[in-house]
Amino acid sequence: MSDQQGAAGTGETEEFAHVSVMVPEVLEYLAPKSGGRYLDGTLGLGGHSSAIFEAAGGDISLLGIDRDSLALDTAQKRLAPWGGRASFFQGSYSRFEEFMDELGWDTLDGALLDLGVSSIQLDDADRGFSFLHDGPLDMRMGASEGDAPAHRLVNKLSHAELKAIIHRLGEEPMAGRIARAIIEARSKEPIENTARLADIVEQAYPAKWRATARRHPATRTFQALRMAVNRELEELAYFLEHITERLAPGGRVVVISFHSLEDRAVKHTFRDEAKGCNCPRNVPVCRCGRVPRLKVLTKKPLTPSEEEVARNSRARSAKLRAAERLVEAA
Structure with a gap:
């Protein structure tokens, strides 16, 4: 974790340049x-x-x-x-x-x-945290700790459970619609990558909301799943x-x-x-x-x-x- 959500250190290392918050x-x-x-x-x-x-x-x-x-x-x-x-x-x-x-x-x-x-983590597509980079739907901050990856939650949880996570942790007003869209999509094929989930969430939004949204419709859903995966x-x-x-x-x-x-x-x-x-x-x-x-x-x-x-x-x-x-x- 850390050098968080936008945070990252006061200088540069050999591998990364980053700016710590506050x-x-x-x-x-x-x-x-x-x-x-x-x-x-x-x-x-x-x-x-x-x-x-x-x-x-x-x-x-x-x-x-x-x-x-x-x-x-x-x-x-x-x-x-x-x-x-x-x-x-x-x-x-x-x-x-x-x-x-x-x-x-x-x-x-x-x-x-x-x-x-x-x-x-956000910038590494293989970690699956961001809908901006296609990659496996993982989101685990520490894979060695035994947390279930995000694709397991997305493909196994019930409609009620998905809705509760997305609504509570993402504070997403479209949680019910998004959960239904996920259930329908996974019934045809498991959801395994970030780009597909982001598209499912985006299409679940009403067209008018998509047209006027200030940020990507998947933002809150990805946040909610990340918080659930990592408890x-x-x-x-x-x-x-x-x-x-x-x-x-x-x-x-x-x-x-x-x-x-x-x-x-x-x-x-x-x-x-x-x-x-x-x-x-x-x-x-x-x-x-x-x-x-x-x-x-x-x-x-x-x-x-x-x-x-x-x-x-x-x-x-x-x-x-x-x-x-x-x-x-x-």
């Missing part, structure tokens, strides 16, 4: 300090991690996680100047506690997630549930999201952790015993500047939220 904002809110331990849960090509090292004068320890082996190989080359200060693990960022335990880390001084699909909301939910416990007092968590459902999950978790007590309003005295554990640093999500969007159009939907671990009362 680097100044990440550094401002993560506030890396000398001697700290930091998690980049969506390492990608290492753009954000490289900037974190530079901001701390190289004197930090980094845990970098990514599902994509190619991204990890590239990030390791990029971060080589910092030698053994960076440790790399292939897998989902929801496994961060497992990887911390392997390193003998109890707590973190900072954690970063840059959600979405990486530029190298992206489930991964985020687990991370948000467990990250606060692993932050040291004063430690910070920064999340960049590209989807309203992701942003909503981050917003609600930060708000609930900052509020503490979750007893019903009609209970006069707190019975749950929960205390605030986070201080929200961003009242509203930060978005990229106009200049950044002009340089990197894939950054336009990015939203950044940050919070800080409070010191627990004695």
